[in-house]
Amino acid sequence: PTKAEKLVEIASSNCKQLSRLINDLLDIEKLAAGKMLFEMKRLNVVPLLQRAINDHQPYADLHKITLALHVDKQIDELFVYVDEHRLLQILT
Numbered sequence: 001p002t003k004a005e006k007l008v009e010i011a012s013s014n015c016k017q018l019s020r021l022i023n024d025l026l027d028i029e030k031l032a033a034g035k036m037l038f039e040m041k042r043l044n045v046v047p048l049l050q051r052a053i054n055d056h057q058p059y060a061d062l063h064k065i066t067l068a069l070h071v072d073k074q075i076d077e078l079f080v081y082v083d084e085h086r087l088l089q090i091l092t
Contacts, residue, residue: 013058017092024089038083045080045087046071052091 030036046069053067060067071078080087 010058010062013055016055017059020089020092024092027089038086040081040083042079042081043084044077045082046076046078048084048087049091052088056092 027036049069053069057067
């Protein structure tokens with residue numbers, strides 16, 4: 001049923017979030033020990049920002065919050081030199 005499907009989706013999202021938080025704690029230890037590795041590459045940041053919003057909107061919905069990305073219509077690509085995984089950690 002639709003209601004159960006939504007609950008399963010929320011539970012799955014929360015499990016992924018918890019897993020990310022645990023990994024973030026482990027990464028803090030790596031960073032403190034000077035053993036953190038970064039995979040820097042040139043990426044379009046707009047899809048990364050949209051992905052972060054999409055990943056967290058189900059949780060925001062529980063609190064009646066809407067996440068939105070407003071990008072200047074003249075900018076469809078905005079490239080940055082970044083570690084994709086680490087940027088998503090920060091956005092989370």
